[in-house]
Amino acid sequence: MDIRRFITVMERVAPPELAEDYDVGRIGLIVEGKGDIGTVCCALDATQRVAEAATLAGADMLVVHHTPLWNPVTTVRGATSHLLRTLLSAGMNLYVMHTNFDHAEGGVNDTLAARLGLSATERMTAGLVGDCSLDAEEIARRLPGGGIRVYGEIGTIQRLAVVGGSGFDPDLIREAVDLGADAFLSAELKHSVARASPIPCLEATHYALEAPAMEALSSRMGWHYIPDPPHVVVVP
Known part of the structure; x- marks a missing residue:
């Protein structure tokens, strides 16, 4: 081509x-x-x-x-x-x-929503909000890398906001709340934002939130996908 x-x-x-x-x-x-x-x-x-x-x-x-x-x-x-x-x-x-x-149909946020089984989705300025019936453990299991950090009291989530990348912006969180979200999933959460958030914040990595879309795109286009998760060393 x-x-x-x-x-x-x-x-x-x-x-x-x-x-x-x-x-x-x-x-x-x-x-x-x-x-x-x-x-x-x-x-x-x-x-x-x-x-x-x-x-x-x-x-x-x-x-x-x-x-x-x-x-x-x-x-x-x-x-x-x-x-x-x-x-x-x-x-x-x-x-x-x-x-x-990120914003395109079938892009990062749409792929993330599909992976988490969100329904009745509505788009935000960035990311989207959708219905679900998940707890934090199930969300972690559905993401590559297998781990998230949870800030705030959380049980079964009924409506989740997802933003691939660094999406923990106070204005976005308020927009998600207005759309009925009871939890917010993104990456790179600042302590001050977590403390001020009206809903629990679920922090994953960029890789966990964005790599699935690149893998899905590769499969859709018939390309060769190269997984390259970051090498993380946990120091006691």
Whole structure:
């Protein structure tokens, strides 16, 4: 497939106009490689390990959720140099779908809601709220990584708000409450937000909330998915 046609297809999957303002210049074709796309690999992050696995798979294109070039690049050294050398020497393209894929139909939040079995869903400014009958243990079991932190008194949840990524914003929590949510699931919870929240907060990792959507997209498109969960060491 020609690279221009590939980009057209991807922009139908996750229209760029759905992205948050801070994603300008950070989504789409981030690294340009071969003009003809045959093998495509997909992952959550463009880590060195993922880039090397994609190279071994003979990928012409690597599709990820998070750009590895978040800040303007003024020097090419260290991990950035190593990653770019791996991609460029293989002629591999790197395509990023971030908040546009969060908001897209069938994207991060929709996949998360489906994985948790939410029904009667309503969209928020970011994320969505849906009916369920889950407790914290069952939510943890349904997410990759198998663990969440719970802040607040919680039993069986009847209506859950889910936001992939860093979604613990006080305004979003209030919006979720207005839509009937009795608990809020996202990542990167600040202590001050947890203390002020009118409903219990369930904190998972970025990987647990976002990797399922990349895996589902890969399956839908017939790509090769590269799982790369973060290596966590628990120190007593």
